[in-house]
Amino acid sequence: MRFDIITIFPKIFNSYLNESILKRAQKNKLIEIKIHNLRDFSKDKHKKVDDKAYGGGPGMVMMAEPIIRAIVSILNSKSKILNPKPRSRNASHFTTGQANSKFKKNKIILFTPTGKEFNNKMAAQLAKNYNHLILICGRYEGIDERVKKVILDLGFGVLNLSIGPYVLTGGELPAMILIDAVARQIPGVLGKTESLEEKRYGIGVPVYTRPVEIEFQKKKYRVPKVLLSGDHQKISEWRKKQKKI
Numbered sequence: 001m002r003f004d005i006i007t008i009f010p011k012i013f014n015s016y017l018n019e020s021i022l023k024r025a026q027k028n029k030l031i032e033i034k035i036h037n038l039r040d041f042s043k044d045k046h047k048k049v050d051d052k053a054y055g056g057g058p059g060m061v062m063m064a065e066p067i068i069r070a071i072v073s074i075l076n077s078k079s080k081i082l083n084p085k086p087r088s089r090n091a092s093h094f095t096t097g098q099a100n101s102k103f104k105k106n107k108i109i110l111f112t113p114t115g116k117e118f119n120n121k122m123a124a125q126l127a128k129n130y131n132h133l134i135l136i137c138g139r140y141e142g143i144d145e146r147v148k149k150v151i152l153d154l155g156f157g158v159l160n161l162s163i164g165p166y167v168l169t170g171g172e173l174p175a176m177i178l179i180d181a182v183a184r185q186i187p188g189v190l191g192k193t194e195s196l197e198e199k200r201y202g203i204g205v206p207v208y209t210r211p212v213e214i215e216f217q218k219k220k221y222r223v224p225k226v227l228l229s230g231d232h233q234k235i236s237e238w239r240k241k242q243k244k245i
């Protein structure tokens with residue numbers, strides 16, 4: 001799966017996406033993450049990417065053209081994991097359009113607090129049905145509505161996604177959450193010890209590790225006996241009862 005992120009804060013992503021499981025998944029070429037600084041697609045000498053809203057109002061709106069240029073540039077770019085060896089030099093030359101795209105099965109996602117609420121089922125479906133996601137991180141009052149129209153006219157699907165019922169300062173955290181949730185559904189991304197807990201014994205099942213007993217302020221806290229019993233049937237029944245999802 002290839003993820004392309006369009007943002008005005010590219011540095012935000014470096015630490016989180018380059019640690020632990022996501023770092024290993026990139027190294028193993030199971031996922032590829034490219035971050036694009038929207039300001040690189042501005043033709044303004046001050047690299048401006050936002051402007052006042054038509055109709056008035058205090059907030060700023062993200063301009064359509066830099067975002068459209070960024071999308072076109074992504075569609076023209078090479079992907080190490082989706083297109084390891086282009087057949088001919090011309091193979092990567094096209095201007096716009098789904099029909100020409102090397103990235104089949106792609107979706108463009110706009111993060112907005114008013115979008116469809118993201119959940120684990122959606123993460124699994126995105127992982128299964130797509131191999132390329134372009135994530136556009138909104139800021140300010142939102143994105144010029146014409147971006148959506150252009151994307152649709154290019155022949156791509158647009159998904160307006162909210163990461164939850166609260167308003168954040170931008171789409172960068174939502175993008176990282178989506179990548180994390182989608183990536184862990186891709187076969188091979190989680191190692192054996194980290195396999196999908198929703199498939200193993202369910203999310204929300206209490207877990208314990210050594211020691212069997214801890215003492216804090218003269219009170220003892222013990223691991224439930226059933227987990228020490230060695231009786232796999234009983235343990236599995238106990239876990240089923242605790243399961244939240």
Ligand code: ADE
Binds near residue numbers: 111163165169
């Ligand atoms: N931008 C601001 N708040 C958001 C949210 N909850 N989900 C997605 N994008 C957002």
